[in-house]
Each structure stands twice: as C-alpha cells, then as structure tokens.
Amino acid sequence: MRIGNIEARPGSHAFGYLEVAKGRSGISPDIPVHVFAGAQPGPTLVVQGAIHGAEIIGTMAILNFIKKLDPNTLRGNVVAVPVVNRIGFELQDRGSKLDGKDISRLFPGNAKGSVSDQIAYVYFNEVIKKANALIDYHAGAQTAYERYVLFTIEKDPKNPTELEKRRKKLVLAFGLDSAGFFPPDAFGANKAKEAIEDAGVCAFTLEFGGGTGWVANGDQNVRDAERGIWNVMKAMKMIDGAFEFDQPECTIYNANVILWKPSVDGVFIRERRFGEFVKKGENYARVQDPYTGKVLGHLVNTADGTVIPSGQEWPTMGYTSIGILGQIAEKVDRSKVDLTVTFD
Numbered sequence: 001m002r003i004g005n006i007e008a009r010p011g012s013h014a015f016g017y018l019e020v021a022k023g024r025s026g027i028s029p030d031i032p033v034h035v036f037a038g039a040q041p042g043p044t045l046v047v048q049g050a051i052h053g054a055e056i057i058g059t060m061a062i063l064n065f066i067k068k069l070d071p072n073t074l075r076g077n078v079v080a081v082p083v084v085n086r087i088g089f090e091l092q093d094r095g096s097k098l099d100g101k102d103i104s105r106l107f108p109g110n111a112k113g114s115v116s117d118q119i120a121y122v123y124f125n126e127v128i129k130k131a132n133a134l135i136d137y138h139a140g141a142q143t144a145y146e147r148y149v150l151f152t153i154e155k156d157p158k159n160p161t162e163l164e165k166r167r168k169k170l171v172l173a174f175g176l177d178s179a180g181f182f183p184p185d186a187f188g189a190n191k192a193k194e195a196i197e198d199a200g201v202c203a204f205t206l207e208f209g210g211g212t213g214w215v216a217n218g219d220q221n222v223r224d225a226e227r228g229i230w231n232v233m234k235a236m237k238m239i240d241g242a243f244e245f246d247q248p249e250c251t252i253y254n255a256n257v258i259l260w261k262p263s264v265d266g267v268f269i270r271e272r273r274f275g276e277f278v279k280k281g282e283n284y285a286r287v288q289d290p291y292t293g294k295v296l297g298h299l300v301n302t303a304d305g306t307v308i309p310s311g312q313e314w315p316t317m318g319y320t321s322i323g324i325l326g327q328i329a330e331k332v333d334r335s336k337v338d339l340t341v342t343f344d
C-alpha cells in the first residue's frame with residue numbers, strides 16, 4: 001500500500017508526511033499519514049481528523065486507534081490521518097488563514113490553485129481516491145456540538161445505488177444513536193461531496209461533541225469516536241468481532257431545513273432544545289451584543305419542524321452558527337439488520 005512516498009508492505013505500519021503544497025508562510029501543510037497494510041487482502045478504509053483544523057476529537061480518537069491496530073490481523077488497508085488541515089490546526093482555525101479556504105469544500109482540488117486547492121488536489125488523488133470508505137471527523141471547536149452522523153440522501157431513495165446502500169450500513173454500523181441526511185445542496189459542499197462519491201468512495205461525516213472542555217468532558221466522545229472505527233472495520237470484514245453500540249436503535253432524521261447564522265455578529269444563544277417541535281416564524285436563537293447585552297436579532301424558523309442534533313459556535317463573528325430542523329425519517333433496530341458490506 002503506497003500513499004505518495006509512504007509505503008507499507010503487507011503486515012506492516014508506515015508513517016510519513018505526504019507532500020501536498022509549498023507555502024511561503026513557514027508552516028508546512030504536509031499531511032501526517034499512517035499507512036497500515038493488512039497481512040491479508042481486503043478493502044481500504046481512510047479515517048481523517050481535523051480537516052477543520054480546530055476540531056480535534058477525531059484526531060484524539062485516531063491517535064488512540066493506531067496504537068492498538070495490528071496490521072498482522074488486518075484484512076485490507078487502513079490509512080489514518082490525524083490532522084488533514086495542519087495550517088488550520090497550528091493556527092487554531094477551522095479553515096486556513098493563508099488563503100481563507102476550506103479544504104473540505106474543494107475536492108477534487110486544483111494543482112494550480114492556492115495552497116488549500118493544492119492540498120485538496122494531492123490529498124484527493126493520493127488518499128481519498130484509494131478508499132472504499134472514508135470516515136471524516138468533525139466536532140465543535142470552541143463549544144461542543146451534539147453527536148451525530150451526517151450522510152448524503154440517496155438520489156432516488158426508492159432505488160438506492162450499491163454505494164448508497166453500503167454507505168447507509170456503515171453509518172448504522174458506526175454506532176451512534178442519531179444520524180441525519182441532508183438535502184444535496186446543504187452546506188454548499190455538494191461538488192466536493194459529489195467528487196468523493198464519483199470516485200466510488202462511501203463517505204460519511206461525524207459531528208462529535210468537542211469544545212475546549214474536551215479533556216474533562218470529552219472522554220466518552222473520544223472513546224465512541226474510536227469505537228466507531230472498529231465497528232466500521234467489522235462491517236467491512238477487515239477484522240472479526242461483535243459490534244458495540246450504546247443501544248440497538250438508531251434514529252435517522254431527514255434534516256431538510258438548515259438555518260444559517262444570523263446576519264449580525266454577537267453571542268449566539270440557542271433557545272430551542274433537541275427534539276422540540278417548533279413552528280415557522282418562531283425564534284430558534286437570539287444574538288446578543290457581547291458587551292452591552294442588547295439583543296441584536298433573532299434566528300427565525302423558516303419552516304415547521306423538530307429540532308434535530310446540531311451545533312453552534314458561541315461567537316457568530318465569522319463562525320458557523322446553525323440550527324437544523326427536520327423530521328424523524330426512520331428508526332432502525334440494528335440488531336435486526338445485516339450491517340456487513342462487501343466491496344468488489
């Protein structure tokens with residue numbers, strides 16, 4: 001298994017930095033990559049953390065995971081990337097202060113573009129395209145998010161493709177209690193997501209708590225983020241063993257209304273709770289002046305719906321603050337479903 005100049009022979013682990021771009025800032029954007037080549041053949045799983053540089057729960061889970069992964073008992077390959085966005089990570093930023101871009105929105109990338117375009121281009125071609133499945137970790141940075149799996153809705157839900165069927169099984173196998181599918185144009189990420197899907201990769205995204213208190217409060221999130229990797233490997237038949245879930249049931253939400261952040265900057269305070277039913281025109285959140293306390297405006301529901309797992313950053317200055325409304329689409333009892341997937 002070879003990623004750039006990093007090569008692992010069957011039954012071994014190799015580590016190196018994938019050369020992705022040359023910047024003039026003095027910060028190397030080259031990406032740390034662990035390659036585990038299994039002793040037996042099988043599919044390839046990529047796990048990536050901190051493509052948003054300040055979101056580090058996945059990073060910690062991946063570092064714990066690679067300490068335990070034994071390539072001698074592995075079928076297939078695992079490519080583990082603790083931090084994709086090194087520039088963002090080192091400058092404590094979601095995106096990149098060098099060019100203001102978000103790598104996760106840029107796939108398949110552009111070799112002739114700015115630093116983030118170049119990173120996306122090399123990473124897409126050297127890492128993502130080699131995957132059968134991709135686990136992409138996100139989390140809160142300054143404040144915690146709730147926990148859920150995000151995946152793209154099937155293009156024709158009554159007639160899903162093989163890739164879409166496998167992806168849904170892996171979403172369930174990961175093991176969280178909540179999952180949500182989003183309209184295709186949610187988050188403006190459709191082109192990047194489509195590029196990954198067109199490359200034949202079953203990709204899904206996690207939101208996983210986070211916040212600056214993660215050392216004290218995030219043990220469970222780090223542990224369950226790691227547990228999800230082992231579960232997905234079991235579903236992909238890369239290792240043996242029984243799935244481990246908190247509970248058999250997984251609720252799948254149709255997250256069909258995204259409320260973006262208000263047009264004013266301040267402290268963002270969500271007024272609605274997960275599971276609450278809200279009506280169109282009612283307030284979802286308020287924004288207050290952080291210095292005077294004056295209420296500057298409200299984020300108003302644009303449709304009826306149930307508040308489903310979502311996140312927020314408390315300062316809205318330049319940050320994403322969102323609410324998500326939708327309906328419960330399905331409750332799946334995982335103990336009654338075959339979650340295993342095979343790749344040709």
Ligand SMILES: [Zn+2]
Binds near residue numbers: 052055138139
């Ligand atoms: Zn993120």
